[in-house]
Amino acid sequence: MQSLSFRIFAGLLIVLLGTFALYSYLTLRFYTDQTLTQVYEAAYRASDVIKSSTHYSMMLNRKEDVYQIIRTIGREPGVDGIRIYNKRGLITFSTDSTEAGTLVDLNAEACFGCHERSRPLSSLPMSNRMRVYSGSDGYRLVGLINPVRNEVGCGGGGCHESPQERSVLGVLDVRMSLQRVDQDIATMRRRAMVHTVLALLGIATASGIFVAVTIRRPVRRLIRGTEQITAGHLDHEIPVTSTDELGRLAHSFNEMTRSLQRAQEENQTWAWTLEERVREKSAELQLAGILAYTRLVERRLKRGALTEELTRECLSDLELIGRETARCGNIARNLLLFSRRQTSDMAVIAVREIIARAARLIAHHMEMAHVRLESSCRPADLCFIGDEDQAQQALVALFVNAVEAMPDG
Numbered sequence: 474m475q476s477l478s479f480r481i482f483a484g485l486l487i488v489l490l491g492t493f494a495l496y497s498y499l500t501l502r503f504y505t506d507q508t509l510t511q512v513y514e515a516a517y518r519a520s521d522v523i524k525s526s527t528h529y530s531m532m533l534n535r536k537e538d539v540y541q542i543i544r545t546i547g548r549e550p551g552v553d554g555i556r557i558y559n560k561r562g563l564i565t566f567s568t569d570s571t572e573a574g575t576l577v578d579l580n581a582e583a584c585f586g587c588h589e590r591s592r593p594l595s596s597l598p599m600s601n602r603m604r605v606y607s608g609s610d611g612y613r614l615v616g617l618i619n620p621v622r623n624e625v626g627c628g629g630g631g632c633h634e635s636p637q638e639r640s641v642l643g644v645l646d647v648r649m650s651l652q653r654v655d656q657d658i659a660t661m662r663r664r665a666m667v668h669t670v671l672a673l674l675g676i677a678t679a680s681g682i683f684v685a686v687t688i689r690r691p692v693r694r695l696i697r698g699t700e701q702i703t704a705g706h707l708d709h710e711i712p713v714t715s716t717d718e719l720g721r722l723a724h725s726f727n728e729m730t731r732s733l734q735r736a737q738e739e740n741q742t743w744a745w746t747l748e749e750r751v752r753e754k755s756a757e758l759q760l761a762g763i764l765a766y767t768r769l770v771e772r773r774l775k776r777g778a779l780t781e782e783l784t785r786e787c788l789s790d791l792e793l794i795g796r797e798t799a800r801c802g803n804i805a806r807n808l809l810l811f812s813r814r815q816t817s818d819m820a821v822i823a824v825r826e827i828i829a830r831a832a833r834l835i836a837h838h839m840e841m842a843h844v845r846l847e848s849s850c851r852p853a854d855l856c857f858i859g860d861e862d863q864a865q866q867a868l869v870a871l872f873v874n875a876v877e878a879m880p881d882g
Contacts, residue, residue, distance in 0.1 A: 478689035485680050493673050497665045504661055508654050512551075512615055513603060519546065520619040520647045523555065532624075540566055553614055553648040557621070560641060605651070612652040619645045691719040698726055707734040767794060793833065822864055824855040831868035835876070842876045 523546055530538035547555045547568035556567035562577040608614045621643045694711050701709035707730055711723040825848075832839075832846050839846060 476689070477692060478684050481688060482681055482684045485684070486677055489673060489676055489680070493669045497669045501658075501662055501665055505658050508657065509615075509651075512649055512651065512654055513617070515551070516603075516615060516617040516647055516649045517619075519549075519552065519649070520617055520645055522546065523645060523647070524619065524621065544568055551650055551653065553608065553650040555648070556646045557643050558646065559643045565643065608650070610652075612650060613655060614648050615651055616646060616648045619647065621645055687715075687717075688719070691715070691723065695719075695723060695726065698723075698730075702730060702733070707737060818860055819858055820861055821856050821858055822861050824857065825850040825853060827861065827864055828868060831865050831872060834865075834869055835872050838873070839876055842879070844876050844879055846872070 523543060526542050526546075527539040530536075530542070543555050543557075543566065546552065554568045554572075556564050556569070556572060558564040558577055564572050564575050564577060567573050602618050604616045606614055606616070620641045623640055623642050691714070698709060698711040709730065710727045713720050713723045713727070828848050828850065832848065836846075
């Protein structure tokens, strides 16, 4: 869940889910509105057909013909009922015989638009003539009221008042059942949900494959590449399969590993060269002090018989030669270790003692150059931490440079 590809896929899935949900809602809403509009128009047409069909019979005051026409239309599919009632709400005719002679509620929604005032309106806007309510069977009904207006030709028959006295004779109420419409809407809703889920699954699968191919795999290759570099495998290269940002990143990564590999090879070559040179020079390394003491002992031995004092001096010089030879070996070893980037052997060193050993090593050299060494160390037990061989070599180099700087002694 912490991976980049998962977050991208989850975000894409959420966007797709929201988009499909909104699209399904708008589509279903549009279908519902269009279907209800068609039902409303059908109710209007049915009401107008009834008025047109019964107009002639009503002008002749032939009520039975009018009622028969209304019953015939009332048996059509989708028509729940048709009734006629006067301005007092008395139902004078209804396709449902149980409603004939009863009163409708003038405070109901359909009647309230005209009768909310002390004097009813003579004309009600078309949008206010429609009402939707639930029937006894649980399904919705849409009712349309259409006023039956008084005409001049009708008023002359003496059956009712003139148009000037009474403009509206009654109301034609047509009720259309929305059962089929509600069933179609429910079916449409189920199909929309199924289609949305299937489309979402398909697009989610395709998106997952797309994210895995274009993002997850290149990122995984980059991760494996960094792991290989961490493990020291600088010859590892990441395959570059695209020219996008991830492809350029892989190319830059490969260039970086090549640079690191070249640098490593150069360092190895430098270390090998340094090691070879140290080996060559260490075989030739001859310190001036060792050579001088060796020749001095050689001259003493060539003189023949040695006194006890000369023997002690020769043994002391040979001990010095052995110790300095060992030190030369340590110096060569440390140079090799330095070429391999190793650390020195650190220890506590007495300053007075290390100065004395270095001075003794070049004492003969100083004597031949007519130079005298004077040293002073306070306090006498002054110490420091360092590599003893390297410290002594540094003092010897310092003393030799000092002697060479005084050619006249």
